[in-house]
Amino acid sequence: MKFPEDCIEASAGVALSLLIASVLQLNAAETAPSTWTKGHKKILVIPVRFTDAAGPTNSDVFGITGWNNLTNGTLQTEINDFFLKQSYGQLSVEFTILPVIDLEVPTSYYTNNLPGTPYSKWTEWGGPGSLADDARAKARAVGLTNDQAALFESANYDLDVIALGYVPGQAGAASDGGRTAICFDYFNALPHELCHCLGLQHANGYSRSTFYSPVKSGTFFFNAYGDVYCLMGWKEGTHAATPPPDRDVNAYFKYELGWLTDSNILTLTNSGLYRVHAFDQGSVDAGENYALRIARDASYYYWLDFRQAITNLPDAKWSQGGLEVHFGADSPRATSGATVLWDMTPGSRGPTNATFATMHDAPLQIGRTYSDNEANLHITPINKGGTSPESLDVQVNFGPFPGNQAPTLSLSPTNLTLGAGVGQMFTATATDPDGDALAYACDLNGHRTLEPSGQSVTYPAGNGPAQNK
Numbered sequence: 030m031k032f033p034e035d036c037i038e039a040s041a042g043v044a045l046s047l048l049i050a051s052v053l054q055l056n057a058a059e060t061a062p063s064t065w066t067k068g069h070k071k072i073l074v075i076p077v078r079f080t081d082a083a084g085p086t087n088s089d090v091f092g093i094t095g096w097n098n099l100t101n102g103t104l105q106t107e108i109n110d111f112f113l114k115q116s117y118g119q120l121s122v123e124f125t126i127l128p129v130i131d132l133e134v135p136t137s138y139y140t141n142n143l144p145g146t147p148y149s150k151w152t153e154w155g156g157p158g159s160l161a162d163d164a165r166a167k168a169r170a171v172g173l174t175n176d177q178a179a180l181f182e183s184a185n186y187d188l189d190v191i192a193l194g195y196v197p198g199q200a201g202a203a204s205d206g207g208r209t210a211i212c213f214d215y216f217n218a219l220p221h222e223l224c225h226c227l228g229l230q231h232a233n234g235y236s237r238s239t240f241y242s243p244v245k246s247g248t249f250f251f252n253a254y255g256d257v258y259c260l261m262g263w264k265e266g267t268h269a270a271t272p273p274p275d276r277d278v279n280a281y282f283k284y285e286l287g288w289l290t291d292s293n294i295l296t297l298t299n300s301g302l303y304r305v306h307a308f309d310q311g312s313v314d315a316g317e318n319y320a321l322r323i324a325r326d327a328s329y330y331y332w333l334d335f336r337q338a339i340t341n342l343p344d345a346k347w348s349q350g351g352l353e354v355h356f357g358a359d360s361p362r363a364t365s366g367a368t369v370l371w372d373m374t375p376g377s378r379g380p381t382n383a384t385f386a387t388m389h390d391a392p393l394q395i396g397r398t399y400s401d402n403e404a405n406l407h408i409t410p411i412n413k414g415g416t417s418p419e420s421l422d423v424q425v426n427f428g429p430f431p432g433n434q435a436p437t438l439s440l441s442p443t444n445l446t447l448g449a450g451v452g453q454m455f456t457a458t459a460t461d462p463d464g465d466a467l468a469y470a471c472d473l474n475g476h477r478t479l480e481p482s483g484q485s486v487t488y489p490a491g492n493g494p495a496q497n498k
Contacts, residue, residue: 066227066286067119073186074099074126075164077193081135085192085212095216096192100126104216107272111220114311115277116288122223124190127181130167136196151211161209164191188226190219220272221260229282229366230358232256232263236372236387242403243356243371244329250387256355256370257388258336258348265385275341277309280320280334281357281368289319296322300426302411305352307337310418321423322357325404332357332368333408335421336392344389351392352410352423354399373399395421396470405429411468424466436461 078084085096098104105124112120139150139160150159165183172181183189191211210222234255237247254264260276283289295303295318308319321333332355336348356369373393393399398409407426414420436459443454459467 066288067116068121070120070122070187071185072122072124072223073168073183073189074124075168075183075189075191076127076129077132077164077167077191078129079132079134079136079138081137082194082196084129084194085216086194095219099124099216099219104219104272107274108220108223111272111274112223114274115283116286117311117313119288122188125180125186127168128171130164130171132163132167134163160211161189161191165189188223192216217272224261224278224282227286229261229278229285231367232259232261232279232282233367233369234262234372234385234388234391235369236391237375243325243401244403249375250372252385252388253367255385255388256368257385257391258339258344258353259368259370261368262370275309275338277336277338279332279353279355279368279370280308281332281355281359283308284320285358285366289313293317293319294322295320296324297425298324298427300428302422302424304414304420304422305333305335306414306416306420307335307418309336309338317420321425323406323425325401325406327361329360330357331355331406331408333423335419337419347390347392347394349419350413351394352408352421353392354408371399373397394470396468402429409468411466433465434462436465436467 076085086094095104098107108124109122112122141150142148143150143159152160168181168183169178172178175181179185188208188210191209193211193213196213207226210219210226212219212222231253232255233251233253234257235243236250236255252262252264254262256262256279257265258276259279259282260273261278261282263273263276277283278286280289280294284294289308292315293313295305297303303321304318305321306314306317306319313319319334321331323331323333325331334353334355336353339345339348351373354371354373356371358366358368370388370391372388372391374390375387377387377390393408393410395410395412398407400407405428407424409424411422411424414422438457438459441456441458443456444451447453455471457469459469461467
């Protein structure tokens, strides 16, 4: 079964720029084979023109394009470097760009459905008359005429990109696991789209106004692109000047593609303090954990990971000092392979971006606890590990702990009166009647105030639950 998956809305009257098409497998267990996601991939770029559209140019009425950077090699180098870092050196790409191919039909020719399918000729690759098949056939004919048949033959490449100019009213769609991308005059998003070709779905984001159970209904914010830290989300970065090198696909996606393996992932079944290393540093070390995996129940898994590559504020303030909490797409009831990032501060708004504001402070910060009480699961980042690259120590406790007692806290300011703009020091003194480990987080007027370094104060570890914060 196949259907469009990467539906990206147009914003401010701008028609969507980019799409890929392929086959979407509904069984999340059917991940891309390692031979498809590793090695050196050759990509053929077929620029096309229509009788009513000239094809890709350096600028259009909206000024959103990367065509010149692609043709002069700048974007090609950036994309190759991106995949080498993403894959820990296991995947590289190179591009061959053909001269513009004249399709000799208007753009309206491809708005009709391909006969026998529910899909338009723009995005259906399965039969003659689709845009991709026509572009390949026209390129093949030009190659034969020019005595360059091998160069112009799409079958001699691993992937192909059909490059168009701006097409008014044409929005995008994509699906995973295929070999073709279509670009509507916005080529900087190619890393995202090529990841779809490798087999990845979108990185979703959920933010509930109050902490309902993750598996039950309730008031919430949801967006298919809501994981603002992951390349497969990050919708508001689509008009960036260059591909986002710091927005690695999340740890589960790297596992799905075979770039992280079982030896890099720790599956937890017992309470304890566990260390997870930053997975977005371009390399992995044997024996280290780059994600923590927890079975919530028979239907759902949590995936926990930690980032350090994002350095631009305000996002770095949250990503470098917190733990990402995902519902992993290996869950039997996962939505066709998409991951879900949970917002650990539901109701907060973070930066001012209207659509995704609540997701920018989604990571679980040091000293705070996420409790899934239905699953008797409690997760608390305790402190950074002080390693290079950096790591995060996470306390995970399983159990209802019916006898657990709350800690006590006293907070003393250095000065009782302050002038405008004068700093203030507070001293927190806390004890726990059960002898549990305590970590500290600060919240003023509903807004978190942890510094980007994510520093916290801890006491020696005890044996009780970590939710006493």
